[in-house]
Amino acid sequence: MADTIFQILQWAIPSGGIGAAIAWIANRRLRTVEEKKKVEDTYKQMYDMVSAELVGLHKQNRINYEKMEELRGENDKTRRALNRLSRAIEAIQLCPHRNNCPVSSELSLSEDSDKGKPHRGKPRTEGNDTADSQRRTVAAAGDSARVTGDAKRS
Secondary structure, three states, X not given: OHHHHHHHHHHHHHHOHHHHHHHHHHHHHHHHHHHHHHHHHXXXXXXXXXXXXXXXXXXXXXXXXXXHHHHHHXXXXXXXXXXXXXXXXHHHOXXXXXXXXXXXXXXXXXXXXXXXXXXXXXXXXXXXXXXXXXXXXXXXXXXXXXXXXXXXXX
């Protein structure tokens, strides 16, 4: 009987039946481990790509936020300047010298031409406006209360 078992073993081992079965079991485990490693590597690559993209987006978001804050500050300055200009334009109507005001004539320019409306009063002379000539202009306009106030200052 031992002879028969020995012959069966000689027949199975050289033909590779048992060796192939053992190799197949070992390779099956190795393939399973390799497949799991490939899946994990794929997930790691995807994680790294998503992580890098998020970091890049975060940096771009910070840069955009800084630019928005800069533009917001600039917008506030522009709004304040526009409000100041609007108040100045409204104050022109109250100015006693509005007839000879070069600012008023400059504001009356049309968009298509550089020529404004002609001055309604006397043309302004450069450098000749002194305190005395201004007092005479006010006195001629009939503003006696202001002339009296100016005279008291002298």
